[in-house]
Amino acid sequence: MPELPEVETIRRTLLPMVKGRVVTDVSVFYPPITPDGPDVVKDALAGRTITDVRRVGKHLVLVLGDRVLLVHFRMEGRFFIRKTTHESKHDHVAITLDGIDHLVYNDTRKFGRMLVRDNPGYMDVAPLSLLGPEPAFADPKRIWKTLRSKTIAIKTALLDQHVMAGLGNIYVDETLFASRIHPLKSSKTLTRKDVGTIVKEATRVLDEACALGGSSIRTYTDALGVHGRFQNVLNVHTKAGEPCPTCGQTIIKTVVGGRGTYVCERCQKK
DNA sequence: CCCGTGCCCTGGCGGC
DNA sequence: TGCCGCCAGGGCACGG
Numbered sequence: 001m002p003e004l005p006e007v008e009t010i011r012r013t014l015l016p017m018v019k020g021r022v023v024t025d026v027s028v029f030y031p032p033i034t035p036d037g038p039d040v041v042k043d044a045l046a047g048r049t050i051t052d053v054r055r056v057g058k059h060l061v062l063v064l065g066d067r068v069l070l071v072h073f074r075m076e077g078r079f080f081i082r083k084t085t086h087e088s089k090h091d092h093v094a095i096t097l098d099g100i101d102h103l104v105y106n107d108t109r110k111f112g113r114m115l116v117r118d119n120p121g122y123m124d125v126a127p128l129s130l131l132g133p134e135p136a137f138a139d140p141k142r143i144w145k146t147l148r149s150k151t152i153a154i155k156t157a158l159l160d161q162h163v164m165a166g167l168g169n170i171y172v173d174e175t176l177f178a179s180r181i182h183p184l185k186s187s188k189t190l191t192r193k194d195v196g197t198i199v200k201e202a203t204r205v206l207d208e209a210c211a212l213g214g215s216s217i218r219t220y221t222d223a224l225g226v227h228g229r230f231q232n233v234l235n236v237h238t239k240a241g242e243p244c245p246t247c248g249q250t251i252i253k254t255v256v257g258g259r260g261t262y263v264c265e266r267c268q269k270k
Numbered sequence: 271c272c273c274g275t276g277c278c279c280t281g282g283c284g285g286c
Numbered sequence: 287t288g289c290c291g292c293c294a295g296g297g298c299a300c301g302g
Contacts, residue, residue, distance in 0.1 A: 001295070032278090058296085074296055075279090090280095109279045111296070127297095152273070161297080169295070258275085259295070277299085284292090 002073040004134065004166030005209035007055050010079060014060075015053040017081055018103060022049050023064065025096035027085050033092045033105065034114050044116040045069060045095060056123070057131050057165030068122045070115040071105070077112030080104045131165040135202035138164055144195040147187040154190060155183035156257035158198070167202060171209065173237040173262050175202040182268040183256045208233070236262040 002010070023045040028038035048064035055061065062069040071077070082104045085094035093105040093114065105112065115127070122128060132138070132146075143164065150157055157163050158172045167175065176183050178201040181194060190198075212233070235245050240253035244264040254261050 072296085075294085107279095108281070109295085111279070113297090150272085156273095159296080272302105274302090275300085278297100279295105280293105282293095285290090286288105 001075050001168055001170065002058060002077065003168035003171050003209075003214075004055075004058055004206050005171070005212075006214035007058050007060055007073065008210050009214045010073075011053050011055045011060060014079060014103075018050045018053065018062070018097060020049065020051075021097040023047070023095055023097065024099045025094075027094040027096070028092070029086055029094075030092035030110060032110065033107070033112060036115065040116050041069065041093075041114060050097075056128050057134060057161060058168070059128065061122070063119060066119050068117050068119045070117060070122070070128070072113050073107070074111035074113070075109050077105065077107040080106055131161050132163045134166045135164055135199050135206060138199050140196040140199045141192065143199060144190065144192045147190055147195060150187040152187055153184045153256050154181060154187050154198075155259070155261060157187045158202075159257065159259065164199075164202070166206060169259050169261075170234070170237045171202070171205050174205045174235060176268060177236045177262075177264065178205060180267050180269065182265075182270040183261050183263055185270045236264060238262065 026038070026042040026045050028034055028041065031038055034041045044067040045064060048067060050062055050064055052063040053060065054063060058072060060071040060073070062071065082094075082102050085091070085096070085102050085104065088106060090106045090108050091104050092107055092110065095103040097103060105114070117125060146163055147154070147157055155172055155176060158167050158175065159169070173183070175198060179194070179197045181190070181198065236251050239251045239262055242251050243249070244251055244267055247264065247266050249264055249266040251262055251264055254263060
């Protein structure tokens with residue numbers, strides 16, 4: 001499940017492999033991946049050169065001069081560089097590079113999406129214009145004001161990309177554990193100091209995960225066979241039944257906002 | 271506007 | 287061993 005660190009790892013891996021290369025063809029095998037229609041993606045990419053690979057929240061941004069391709073991997077999307085366009089039944093889009101090989105989008109669950117936007121200007125229109133700041137650039141006071149107006153659980157609020165961008169289920173659990181705040185705590189009851197802690201810990205957790213190449217728990221491995229190592233340093237996520245690293249209390253698994261949630265009921269206060 | 275629910279999709283797993 | 291049913295999960299549409 002690519003969250004910010006996984007997408008950043010994909011970005012770093014992909015950049016030297018695609019920068020400067022010309023897209024000579026685009027094949028779409030599963031059209032819903034391209035909700036505006038396969039032809040929109042084909043017309044935008046074909047004949048253009050990939051000039052950069054960026055990341056905004058969990059979105060990967062392929063820059064091709066005056067167009068960008070926004071890629072959201074959702075649960076299990078990934079890229080491979082392949083000699084064939086469609087060797088797996090989960091290969092849904094093939095972007096041919098220099099007529100030689102293919103940047104293949106593979107997604108078991110078919111949840112991922114690709115959108116075309118203009119460059120410049122793509123940050124000023126949906127979906128990227130709707131994203132909150134990434135934790136590293138967030139103003140805690142502004143986030144506190146946003147959270148204060150919400151009645152929902154803090155975990156649910158932190159998963160909302162309009163509040164802050166980049167956190168997913170894994171890193172929200174880790175952030176709240178590090179902040180010693182219970183995922184069910186109501187957003188509106190958080191103090192400014194609480195929110196300052198959350199923003200700081202979210203930034204640290206994401207930074208550390210990026211440095212380790214992200215996580216690759218469950219079925220997810222990121223682009224091109226690179227395997228993240230962050231799952232080796234998770235404190236609570238997936239740790240049900242194991243002792244809390246801080247106090248020894250058994251970590252429990254519960255459900256918050258429909259998401260599997262791991263928590264130390266002793267360390268994390270409601 | 272805000273919030274909760276259901277949907278998309280398929281591999282994996284529990285139950286029998 | 288094999289089959290069936292159920293479930294996870296990010297983001298969005300929809301309805302109250």
